[in-house]
Amino acid sequence: DRLQWPQISKCRSPEMETFSCFWTAGNFYNLTVPRILQLLYKKSNEEDWKECPDYITSGQNSCYFNASYTSVWTPYCVQLASKNEVYDKKCFSVDEIVLPDPPVHLNWTLLNTSQTGIHGDIQVRWDPPPTADVRKGWITLEYELQYKEVNETKWKELKPRLSTMVPLYSLKTARDYEIRIRSRQRTSEKFGEFSEILYVSFSQIVIGCDHCTEEVEFPWFLVVVFGVCGLAVTMISIMLSKQPRLKMLLFPPVPVPKIKGIDPDLLKKGKLDEVNSILACHDNYKTQLYSDDLWVEFIELDIEDPDEKNRASDTDRLLSEDHLKSHSSLGVKDDDSGRASCCEPDIPETDFSASDTCDATSDSDPFKKATEKEEDLLCLDRQDNDESLPSLANTDLQRQHRNTQSENSHLWAPFGDSSESPRPSVHTQISNQNSLASTDFYAQVSDITPAGRVVLSPGQKSKLGRAQREACTEQNFTMDNTYFCEADVKKCIAVTSQEENEPHGQEQGYNEDGYFTTESLTTTVANLGASTAAPPSSEMPVADYTSIHIVQSPQGLVLNATALPVPDKEFNVSCGYVSTDQLNKIMP
């Protein structure tokens, strides 16, 4: 046998008023002279070891400290020693060693039984251990109940609770149960001993049915298996079925990325000009959208585009000059883009390549001047640079040659037609020459160079003019709006200038950028030399914004003539495309 030293097995306080320590003697007794073990104790603030006051009350090999010797939150040390040797030592404080006695007076009462009489509910009650002074609040106990059927081995546990009664539901009346309870101090971890076992038997109270001793257990397994199979079959059949609505209901499609205001069909069909025009109006898209890589993709898309004109123009641009790359790749073909950004497209086709755009300037030196303006991205910052205009006109002409001639002739012609019809209303839009910011105008971005500069295209004016020539004369510009349909203006005004420019090629007033400032319009009209130019009438008060008459997203808006209260300047006037958010701000 191994030699076992005497040890202190545990120290315990049942109610936080007294405590006892227990030890084991080991097997010294047999080997040597019976030693007399002593338990010595010391409080933390004392120096001398004192002997145990009571060896008897707690039984053999124990020491009992009654209430007068017990201080609860004071550290104690006890040691097991004989005359010479110290065998074991323990230090603790009484609040740490609380293990309550078991509850007493367990009993149960029947609450109710099920209709078939197979199951029943009972309520179990008990009293707290008598030693624990719960009534004065000196100790707070919580109880844990365990129960099981008589012939089972594993106890079922309930969560510890403070109350001294607990219901047990759904016990089988045909079986007998055993219940036991133990308690612990509320913030401790260790439980005290279990109480005596309480036997629960229904036979005396409930007349159980003899034939229902063996109840049928619910065939959970079968239910689950068949349920899963059925569900799988249903799902498969739904997926395979041709019913789109049902499919949508049960398997909704994952939403694809979507940009507000852009019809995904546009992207599919390769109508990048409109997409770009819309995107250009969103600040974050301005420069990021264009890069050399994108250009490559765009090129490919263009090839696939069934629209010949697009292709032709792109190809032309590609082949003719290096910087042409910038134009075509980006796919910001003006064409109707101006229209798309602003008004309802009167001309359905968007195939016209942007013959003349701000990008034209990029090709030439004069463009460098214009590059400054280009930084505004929409050529908004066009100064009234006479010098640049001629150069623009030059390049514009060059570009015209590059483009399909017929197209150009179409483009130019309408301008000429409408030049005869002065639009005095245009003059009302005269604003300071130098501050474009105060002018209300918008233009179509036809292209964006790889450098990130935006080139505006005047193309639509020609196209618009062409298609709308008839309607032009009838158009009544209500110039109290600062916004008016670009299409309308372009077709009427630009056509005017366009025609003039063609023969001269140096028309200053000609705004090749596909957009026009009020001054350019004015000069355009004025330069025509026709009697068209009417002196600017007195400026009429103009509203900064107008309400939308028709929204044809993503192709543009048709604005109402009614004046609206001027909203904040944050309105991106230059864009010409009013986003719905901005509109919501201004619309009452």
Place this chain on the structure above:
Amino acid sequence: GLLLAALLVSHMLLTKEGVTSMPICPNGSVNCQLSLEELFDRAVKLSHYIHFLSSEMFNEFDERYAQGRGFIAKAVNSCHTASLTTPEDKEQAQQIHHEDLLNLILGVLRSWNDPLIHLASEVQRIKEAPETILWKAAEIEEQNKRLLEGMEKIVGRVHSGEVENEIYTPWDGLPSLQLADEDSRLFAFYNLLHCLRRDSHKIDNYLKVLKCRLIHDNNC
């Protein structure tokens, strides 16, 4: 997904026996003043929660840092609040006047204000301190403040005479929490947490005794 997460979090919080939010004004009270019973109920809940957290924090710290260092043997220490003479057994707790006991409780709570603040900050400097310990330290500090406020309210209600001198013991253990030697530093933490557990148990017990005595007339 969000709903499920919210449900889980709320379940966790509720089963933690934490302090749930209680209505400020019970229905029907005109002045919106809580009854003394309500104040005591809340105080007891708070003190129980603080003791529960202290216990757990001590156990975690013990498990993680104190094993094998022999801290237990040395833990017969004195806490900085030992100078406050508090009832040490049931008899003394029964005999002390409730106003004195309330003042003592306030004194212990005030004396722990400072150490808890430093505990919460210094425990973060322990190498690889578990998140649970850090969180508990911060939580105990906050709840202690709330309990202090609540106790001051109770004292205001219960106290008949003038307010006595404030009972308070200063704490000078901060340097020991900042020692360079890791063993010494951890031992200082161990002692502090041990004292915290003990004192929070004291407070909890005293409050329960007072509650049963004043509210339920010794018949809880």
